[in-house]
Amino acid sequence: MAIEIKAPAFPESVADGEIAVWHKQEGEAVTRDELLVEIETDKVVMEVTAPEDGVIGKIHAREGETIQGQQLLATLEPATAGAAAGGASGAEAPADTAANTDTGGAEATMGPAARQLVEEHKLDAATIKGTGKGGRVTKEDVLTHLREAPKATPAPAADKAANKPVSGKPATADRLPQVPAEATGERIEKRVPMTRMRARIAERLLEATRETAMLTTFNEVNMAPVMALREKYKEKFEKTHNGTRLGFMGFFVKACCEALKRFPEVNASVDGSDVVYHGYQDIGVAVSTPGGLVVPVLRDADFMTLADVEAAVRDLGLRARDNKLTIDDMTGGTFTVTNGGVFGSLLSTPILNPPQTGILGMHKIQERPMAVNGQVVIQPMMYLALSYDHRLIDGKTAVQFLVAVKDLIEDPARILLQL
Known part of the structure; x- marks a missing residue:
């Protein structure tokens, strides 16, 4: 049957x-x-x-x-x-x-992200060893294959000549010309339908800008204390916690949890004409994937250690890359942290993730001259951006929240002592 x-x-x-x-x-x-x-x-x-x-x-x-x-x-x-x-x-x-x-x-047995890389680089899928479940080829497998493959495999001159267009038209109808557009005068375009995930992301962004009174406040934080702490303990931390690396995200998540306790409006959400105050801290962490930006959630982040946060963030990032996240992984969340600094962003205004009322944007660490005790000192500085819903959060509260995060990062012992 x-x-x-x-x-x-x-x-x-x-x-x-x-x-x-x-x-x-x-x-x-x-x-x-x-x-x-x-x-x-x-x-x-x-x-x-x-x-x-x-x-x-x-x-x-x-x-x-x-x-x-x-x-x-x-x-x-x-x-x-x-x-x-x-x-x-x-x-x-x-x-x-x-x-x-x-x-x-x-x-x-290949995921969509891996298939896209294979098509872009014109690889033979049969030569790629899969390490995923059941021999499934993941994006990391393709990247590893590219790293280990020879750097250049120039095509014979005869093949190049065969692919060369005649009279300004492509050699074949099913692929793009093999010569620069300037040589033929052709202007290539490609139209593809928007994926459901990308369409939903666009819809949510428009919803956030249309239905919230979004405002952003900025500050800067001296990252020297955290960087010194990482440098001192990173090897011991990694050995003690089974290979988990000590990064910056753990410090910021824990700092946000402590600041959210002091300013519950930033941890609230708007439901129609009601305000829902959450007595817990579920922190969403924005993750970039080939299909778009997703925001998996760290449940009860307040009760997680730095090692727990770092391990969970890494796990969520890997599963997001391989399309292994579930609906439950991305449902809920009372506050979001996004790190544009990993891509080199120096300053940005993050967009709210409704119905949340706050989102913290981290950025690139840049050495800048700072005045310290009357002396000009080069310090590793990071701009922080807090976007918030002005319908619920006043400017004073938003600024005080961001200053609290700044103080906790500049003196990491406060996170442990909850000062």
Whole structure:
């Protein structure tokens, strides 16, 4: 009897999803827990795997179709049924299976981020060793393959000549010209549909700017004390906490937790005409992924140690990169921290993540001349930006909150002593 393969149940915050890519087609053999299809929602990419060994029957939801939770996606013929049906052509079945393994196996077990890199660099997916679950090729595997591959593999002159356009037109119709646009006068454009996640991000950003009275206040913090602390204890910290590295995010998350206790308005959220004050600190940490910016949440961050925060942030970042985050990972959050400094941003105005009323922006550490006790001293400084909803938070409260974070970072012992 055929087994129905259905979409997972979507939480209330997710209305529907879209079939992103089928990794198996009708008639293909699959094994238990093998990836079949990826479903893209406005928050995460969900993976549906095979419940047992068998052969894909009819696919009911094609790529690009919008689906609901628990909707029928395809049917699966169990392995026993498939073997019985194929008894008459047993000599041909092994050859077909081998062909599928050799030509499509690597690409079929590859995430969207990894596939994009493979296509961009024109790599042979079969030569990349997968370290993910079930041999799945991850983005990190592709990057490792690129690092270990020869730096340059120049094409023969004959191949270059073959690809050269004639009369200003591409050599082939299915790929872009191999010469600069200036040489042919052509202006290349490419139109692709916006992904559901990117569309949802755009919608949320417009919602934040349209429905909140957003204002940003700035300050700067001397990072020398934290940097000295990291330099002194980073090796011992890493050995003590099983390889967890001591970074800056842990200090800022803990400083924000302490400041949020002092200024509960910044930890509140707006629900219609009501204000919801949260007696806990669930800190969202903005993470950049190939599909867009996501904000997984550290639950009860106030009760986490620095090592817990650093380990959790790293884990969330890796899972975000490999599209392994769940809806629960990104649901809730009372305050958000985003670090544009990792990309070199010196100053920015972060946008609120509704219904939250505050978001802290960290930036690049830049050495600047500062006046210290009447002397000009070069110090590693970082600009901090706090965007807040002025409907609930007054300017005085916002400034005092940011100063509290600044004081805690400039004297890290206060975080431990809760001073």
